[in-house]
Amino acid sequence: MELDERAEDLASDLGVDKEEVKADLQNLVEYSVPIDEAVQSLRRKYGDGASGGSETPSSKDVAEITPEDSSVTVTGIVLTAGKRSIRYQGSDHVIVEGRLADETGTIDYTAWEDFGLSPGETITAGNAGVREWDGEPELNLGESTSLSFLEESLEVPDQIGGDAQLADLQTGDRAVTIEVSVLECERKTIDGRDGETDILSGVFGDESGRLPFTNWEPAPEIEEGGSVRIENAYVQEFRGVPEVNVSEFSTVTALEREIDVGSDTATMDIGDAVATGGVYDVEVVGNLLAVRDGSGLIQRCPECYRVIQKGQCRTHGDVDGIDDLRVKAILDDGTGAVTVVLDDELTARVYGGTLEDALEQAREAMDQEVVAETIRERIVGREYRVRGHLSVDEYGANLDAEIFEESDDDPAARATAFLEEVDA
Numbered sequence: 001m002e003l004d005e006r007a008e009d010l011a012s013d014l015g016v017d018k019e020e021v022k023a024d025l026q027n028l029v030e031y032s033v034p035i036d037e038a039v040q041s042l043r044r045k046y047g048d049g050a051s052g053g054s055e056t057p058s059s060k061d062v063a064e065i066t067p068e069d070s071s072v073t074v075t076g077i078v079l080t081a082g083k084r085s086i087r088y089q090g091s092d093h094v095i096v097e098g099r100l101a102d103e104t105g106t107i108d109y110t111a112w113e114d115f116g117l118s119p120g121e122t123i124t125a126g127n128a129g130v131r132e133w134d135g136e137p138e139l140n141l142g143e144s145t146s147l148s149f150l151e152e153s154l155e156v157p158d159q160i161g162g163d164a165q166l167a168d169l170q171t172g173d174r175a176v177t178i179e180v181s182v183l184e185c186e187r188k189t190i191d192g193r194d195g196e197t198d199i200l201s202g203v204f205g206d207e208s209g210r211l212p213f214t215n216w217e218p219a220p221e222i223e224e225g226g227s228v229r230i231e232n233a234y235v236q237e238f239r240g241v242p243e244v245n246v247s248e249f250s251t252v253t254a255l256e257r258e259i260d261v262g263s264d265t266a267t268m269d270i271g272d273a274v275a276t277g278g279v280y281d282v283e284v285v286g287n288l289l290a291v292r293d294g295s296g297l298i299q300r301c302p303e304c305y306r307v308i309q310k311g312q313c314r315t316h317g318d319v320d321g322i323d324d325l326r327v328k329a330i331l332d333d334g335t336g337a338v339t340v341v342l343d344d345e346l347t348a349r350v351y352g353g354t355l356e357d358a359l360e361q362a363r364e365a366m367d368q369e370v371v372a373e374t375i376r377e378r379i380v381g382r383e384y385r386v387r388g389h390l391s392v393d394e395y396g397a398n399l400d401a402e403i404f405e406e407s408d409d410d411p412a413a414r415a416t417a418f419l420e421e422v423d424a
Contacts, residue, residue: 010039024148042148057127063104065139067132074139075124076102077154080162081117082175082232083249094249097234098175100125100139101156108174109139115147120160122150134172162231167208167266171242171278173235178244180204181259185224204244205261210281213244219252227255240278240391240398265387271335273390274397283387284399285407286333288340288379295327296351296372297358325355327375331386331399338397340386346404351375383407 007022024042057071065072080098087093096111098119109128111117125147129140141147162176169176184202192199200215200222221228231251235242246252267283294307299321301313307326313319327342327350348354351374353361362368387403 006039010042023151061104062100062102062107065107065130065137067130067135067137069130069137071127071129072139073124073126074100074102074107074128075122075150075154076100076107077156077158077160078117078119078121078123079106079158079160080175081111081119082162082234084174084234084247085249098162099158101158102154103156106158107137107139108133108172109141111141113141113143113145115141119162120153122153124148124150165208166204166206166211166244169211169235169242169244171235171237173242176233176235177229177231178204178206178233179229179255179259180206180227181261182222182224182226182228183210183261185222187218205259207260207262209262209265211242211244212238212280213246214238215246217246217248219246219250221252221254222246227257227259229253229255237278240393241280241389242278269335270331270333270338270397274336274338274392276390277392279390281387282390282399283385283403284331284333284338285383285385286331286338287383288381289330289332289337291372291376291380292328292330292339295329296325296347296375297362297368298324298326300324323355323359325351325358325371327379329379331384336397338390338399340384340388340399340401340404342401342404346401347375350379350404352378 003025004022007025008018010025011018011021021042025039057073059073059075060069062074062076065074077100078098079101081096082098083094083096085092085094093112096114096117098109098117099106100109101107117123125139125141125145128145129142130137131140132138164173164176164178166178166180181204182202183205185200186202188199188201189196190199198218200218202213202224203210204213215222229252230246232247233250234245234247236245237243265281265283266279267285268279270284270286273279273282273284299308299311300306301308301316301319302322303316303319304313306313306315308319308321311318311321325344325347327340327347329340329342331338331340342350344355351358351371358371361370361374383406385403385405385407386399386401388399388401390397390399
């Protein structure tokens with residue numbers, strides 16, 4: 001009878017329908033929310049200012065929430081919900097994270113308590129904390145949050161569930177579901193937070209493009225040449241580009257059908273590409289303005305494979321360097337500039353000789369810079385089409401090239417097209 005009495009008193013205080021309040025109160029109590037806390041949650045939901053002497057967070061639509069809000073009450077549909085283990089204050093903690101939506105927009109959330117969230121459920125989260133993440137507001141649902149499940153569903157324009165294609169994924173996405181082909185896969189042993197651990201790393205592909213991945217708990221279904229469906233993956237930045245992360249909470253299912261992998265890549269102006277902050281697979285076209293220092297014949301550390309200067313590695317000190325070929329060149333298309341990095345194979349191609357040829361040329365000239373000069377004469381001032389992986393950091397934009405070919409575009413035709421566009 002206590003529930004009936006509390007519902008009647010609450011409905012009278014708030015001026016709302018008793019049966020509606022009773023149904024909400026029953027849902028909360030059945031979810032093991034203490035009745036006093038459930039009453040306060042409903043007071044916040046229906047806009048009552050009473051909160052036992054403290055200020056009640058205002059109810060807001062998702063689109064109204066800003067990083068300046070300390071806490072809010074919000075009602076929305078759970079679009080995605082995925083578990084992940086993180087290291088927090090020195091210990092492992094399982095969180096649930098995903099995206100919430102109402103009629104006005106969507107917002108990311110992190111639940112630090114097990115509220116039993118599932119995609120498709122409509123909830124009211126009272127006293128949900130707000131923090132700024134990557135410039136956007138994010139909800140934090142913790143022990144001070146009162147959460148109720150509503151029977152009525154909201155009409156939202158967003159798709160429930162995390163189904164996505166690789167080209168749509170961005171750093172920070174969570175609880176995503178993808179169906180991909182495993183293009184590359186390698187088992188590695190790394191120094192993890194709990195010591196040495198085995199992981200899988202490689203490249204996924206689908207019709208929209210390709211992205212690198214790391215599988216932190218190696219799944220037998222993930223093997224090169226296979227096709228898999230992965231539920232509850234998340235995306236983090238690695239070396240300046242988005243990377244799919246598959247955790248122990250991800251569900252990996254082998255697919256009997258093949259996943260077609262698109263051969264096309266995004267072709268962008270350099271300025272637009274750099275503005276993205278990092279693209280795994282992109283193609284740009286521009287004029288090669290200069291070959292930077294540190295190109296041509298170089299030496300690398302045998303331990304970490306970094307480029308060394310005068311036999312000195314910044315990490316390992318005095319070492320016997322390994323000879324190698326590399327080009328770092330400036331490509332510009334008028335909208336921006338990027339440093340294009342060619343590996344040993346592409347460098348040998350533009351140099352027109354092997355590593356042994358480069359070493360012989362350097363010995364004859366008694367100067368290893370002669371190799372870089374030869375490369376400059378061959379490529380500077382020409383227009384190139386470059387495809388590869390773009391990363392952007394505080395040192396600038398770098399494009400690790402997989403394809404480096406002289407452009408076959410007609411400059412006069414492009415200039416004419418540009419003038420026609422301007423005239424239009």
